[in-house]
Amino acid sequence: MNTIDLTPLYRNSVGFDGFGRILNSALRQSDSSSGYPPYNIEVLAENQYAITLALAGFNESELNIEIENAVLKVTGRKPEASEQRTFLHQGIAHRNFERKFTLAEHVEVVAADFDQGLLNIRLEKRIPEALKPRSIAINGQKTLSQEQAA
The missing domain is CATH 2.60.40.790 (Immunoglobulin-like)
Structure with a gap:
């Protein structure tokens, strides 16, 4: 499973901490999704x-x-x-x-x-x-x- 390091984003923005969770969840779902x-x-x-x-x-x-x-x-x-x-x-x-x-x-x-x-x-x-x-x-x-x- 791949994860993305969003640390540079967090240095210059406020309130996007949930974005990493959403992105990683989407990557997990695309790996395991059956397409149905x-x-x-x-x-x-x-x-x-x-x-x-x-x-x-x-x-x-x-x-x-x-x-x-x-x-x-x-x-x-x-x-x-x-x-x-x-x-x-x-x-x-x-x-x-x-x-x-x-x-x-x-x-x-x-x-x-x-x-x-x-x-x-x-x-x-x-x-x-x-x-x-x-x-x-x-x-x-x-x-x-x-x-x-x-």
């Missing part, structure tokens, strides 16, 4: 995104979406097969899965729908007003005699 189920991550507009997972053979009751500690987790659980089937070729995976996506700060899930075997999750980055850029007025320095006169 296939998915797309799409930019819809500025601050709007969509994740689409191809889930042929699943229905809504077998799917679960949850968020914990800025990680979006999508799981699919198939019930045990009641009948034994014999396949000459099985190219359609009907197996349980868990797929995780790390969300950036202030990214929220706004909707999810399941249609024709595709699970679509819409996300939006909603920055609170207090964190948006704003101008700061520069007040001139008053002398002691000006403060007494006021």
